[in-house]
Amino acid sequence: MRLLAQPRIEVNGRPPSAEQFPLPLVNHGHFTAMQVRGGRTRGLDLHLARLDGATRELFGDALDGDQVRNHIRHALGDDTPDASVRVYVYWPDGDDAASIVVTVRPPAPSPKSPQSLRSVGYQRPAAHIKHLGGFGQAYYGRQAVREGFDDALLTGHGGVIAESGIANIGFFDGTSVVWPDEPSLHGITMQLLEPRLPDIGIESRRGPVRLADVTGFEAVFITNSHGVAAVGRIDDMTLPTGHDVVEAAARLYESVPWDVI
Incomplete structure (x- = not known):
């Protein structure tokens, strides 16, 4: 396999010109990020549903999943079976359809484990959308790294936890x-994990989690497209690591089938 010498970018299946690629200047749009191995990715239907749903909400129009797949395949070409792929969607002024941007970069490694997180009082606007213009989470994420942490942990009023800057976070209480x-x-x-956890005897639920409560959990972990990793520190609080549940969740994710793009 020949690794990419530099990122590959295509707009609507073609190399971009300066006129048709204003993405660095656009913050009204959305994207999804995936790891591709052998021309496959996990949860392809979920990625396509995410892109379609956000396109409908932001622009009032549907997004053709087959078209997205074609653009990803074209950007990967015949020489790049393994990659980190992002699909961006935005709507240029004056155009009658959304533009689809595909970026292809070298594959990402599994996340470092355990992770350390620095809590910040910030929550993303329209948090249910993986949208562009994420200055806040990038700002706090970089600040956390400068302070010796791996990422920021986004919290609301009263220290209620939402997510990390680039991942979801789960807390194991002994049963769920x-x-x-x-x-x-x-x-x-x-x-992908949430509906499968009961298959290995672990319940899954939604509920409030506060910074003051985190040391009472048996294990904490993050999940994103890079994989599953334990969290060993939040601020100055040391958390237990090496719990079987984190390893079980990682194995469960690794068992998810890969979908042909």
């Missing part, structure tokens, strides 16, 4: 994984 019920993005990895 509790996913915070604050406004957040329901990530694809979370969507």
Whole structure:
């Protein structure tokens, strides 16, 4: 396999010109991110549903899933079976249809484990959409890294936890994984794990989780397109790591079938 020398970008299935690729200047749009291996990805139907739903909400129009798949396949070409792929959707002024941007980069490794998170008082607007213009989460994420953490943990009033800057977060209370019920993005990895956890004897539910409560959980972990990783520290609180539930969740995710793009 030949690794990409530089990122590959296509707009509507073609290399972009300066005129048709204003994405760096656009913040009204949305995207999805996936890991591709052998021309396949996990949860393809969920990615396509995410893109279609956000396009309907933001622009009042549907998005053809087959067209999205064709654009991804074209951008991957015959020489890049493994990659990190993002699909962006925005609507240029004056156009009568949305534009689909596909970026292809080298595949991402599994996330570092355990993770450390720095809590911040910030929640994403329209958090249910994986939207463009994520200055706030990027700002706090970079600030957290400068302070020696891996990412930011986004919280609301009273220290109610929502999500990390780039991942969902789950808390195991001994019988169930509790996913915070604050406004957040329901990530694809979370969507794949949540209905499967009962298959391995672990219940899953939504509920409030506060910073003051986190040391009472037996395990904490994050999920995103890179995989599943334990959380070993939030602010100055040390959390238990090495719990079987985190390893079980990681194995469960690894068992999810890959879908042909």
